[in-house]
Amino acid sequence: MHSLGFQASGIHCGIRKNKSKKDLALIVSDVMSHCASTYTQNKVKGAPIYVTQQHLQNHEAKAIICNSGNANTCNPNGIEIANEMCELCGQVLNVAAADIVVASTGVIGQPLSIEPIEKHMTQLVDALSTSGSSDACEGIMTTDTVKKEYAVAFEIGNTTCHIGAIAKGSGMIHPNMATMLAFVTSDVSISKEMLNEVIHEVVNDTFNMVSVDGDTSTNDMLTLMCNGLAKNPEITQKDENYQSFKEALMYVCTCLSRDIAKDGEGATKLLTCKVLHGQSVKDAKVVAKSVITSSLFKAAMFGEDANWGRILCAIGYSDAQYDITKIDVDLQSTKGTIRVCENGGGYPFSEEKAAQILSQDEIEIIIDLHDGEFDAVAWGCDLTYDYVKINGDYRT
Template sequence: MQFIDGGVTAPKGFTANGMLCKIKESSTKNDLALIFSEKLCNAAGVFTQNKVKAESVKLTKENIANGKAQAVIANSGNANACTGEQGAKVARKMASLAADVLGINSGDVIVYSTGVIGKQLPVEKIEKNIQSLKDGLSKEGHKEARTAIMTTDTHYKECAVQTVIGGKTVRIGAMAKGSGMIHINMGTMLSVMTTDCAISSQMLENALRKSVAGTYNCVSIDGDTSTNDSLTILANGMAGNDEITCEGEDFEIFYEALNAINTQMAKKIAGDGEGATKLIECNVSGAKDVETARGLAKAVISSSLAKAAIFGSDANFGRFLCAMGYSGFDFSPEKTSITFESAENSMRTGATDFIGEQKGKRTSLKVFENGVPLDFDEALAKKVLQEAEIKINIECKDGTACGTAWGCDLTYEYVKINGDYRT
């Protein structure tokens, strides 16, 4: 398996495009995207568990219930959530507009929307530009599409991998958005995945749900689960491998590639949280089961106090233990150890006045061991926590299971962005 360029158009048979329609009048970047497969695809998806769901989510769940789809139309600037009957009509109109220009059934169109909640989406702007959007579909169009779904994101998020299944080269591509209102709990984060692998809808769903549990669902920016969280995958089978219809070697190879992309995309989203300056990775080992390990890790990266401490480069590990304690997941505090690990080899080594060690290009500093605080070097800890990427490694000694979660620091800029987001 190797990472490649191309995003959602890396697999055979997929084209894409994006353009500016000014769905939000103040927009200056692309805000409408279209992704198309020349062949009907097997499809699967997972969606927000928020009781309040956007109209695009409701329609997409309905449209892929039969395991089929061929196109994705997505807009930013308006979430089309809490918009009632009019919003439902708009979502259906978006699907029919895309279907008409592509010459496909409207029931085979996935609809994504993201942006401000509680405002009617001006679908007439999409209608005015849909033909131009379709006419610009190309293999290079992933570059235009990947920016069209961004809201407060500071940079686009895409990824693609290539592997071999049954002697055939198989590619999987993805693009995503997500910066705020992120506390993913799927089945405002959007992700579109494409593949030319021949795989049944059921096995697509199995792979997706298995992967999401340890990737996207282990991300939190601010504790708010969006009304619009959606992750769908389309598989057109054009790689020419024998269709994967059951578990086995081919399925495991596909899953490994899918999970590699989802892990990278989850980290990209976590690192681009609204106002964020640092990516936090919390690794829990020695838990009694995987669910517990992931739950404890997510509790740590979701804690506002822990996130604020990371922002201030303050080694206040008590906040991490506190979050673990109220998480609802069982662990033994008296057997727990915590280590901070930096992402870069920029710290001093070889001194005798601190507890720390080099691990390749990373600097490790243990601050808590078997339920007891250590006499660590506060200055070194601050340097470790000033890095752009920080690992919090927690050892529980209650079992053998491991889990990872990703988040970011809580900054003044987050409040500024969300204080006047609508106006």
């Protein structure tokens, strides 16, 4: 199942030394698409982001090209290279360079040669197919150990519409958006204004709630292309059709967010922090993110140690409104639920049962603030020896 009118491909062109790893990906729409993006909030940005921001001023695009193995960041000729990627791709596709979104991911500060990209552009375009999404997904991966791809079908009125998505992300991942790459295609017909609204609403509750390691990447972004080929009545306002699209997009982006957290570099556990009954959405989100980002807490989860004091500590330094004397904390997995803290203080619990609950590869931390009616969810992972190994010799 894929969105109507989109093709994709992924090949090895030679940016990476390892010939078994694809390092160049392409997604193309049959027709001009409405397009919106969100970008990293790091002040050091990859050159492709500046080029894409220019190209998307009119919120239109026909293709996305992305390489892995080199971030094209902090390079003196980075903008030139990103522009050349669009020019070369446009020439072979017969598309204006300004209608192409460009992205890069990989090592920062290494020169990127245009030569392998130029040499293999025809091969990349020739490889385009309606079933090429998995190849494109491989082409954007860096330290990822699993492919992150989803597709859904949903109804708008009497019309069946589709969303397809691929993402990469394993390390250097921390709110806020974007701290990974995600390319989402849909055949929905939606106005540029509503597309821009929905992408920010969804990103704030999904990708912006993921943290692997507290480092916000320089390169990453989410791009959403909608080509209208499903022929549903165009979504031009926040009505029930808008909500149907938003729900489907939220589902896909939530799945990708969970996958990115679970595939965190060296990770053995997915941590989901649910914060209940905050004074505001902002308070609930800040608390959830603070806990999921705490290195001490993440290390405790790796050690399967129910050290709930680290949770309270992370809540305590978060910039949120709450009454610490009201807070309850439960730990939960497929092995059951255990209360470890009540009213901001210790609660007698069985260490054996807690260790059993924490032995699973998906753990939920449920924090009840008892302070209002707003909830939030954040995703993270444990902190392991392997995280240090992977990042100790990332360039070599």
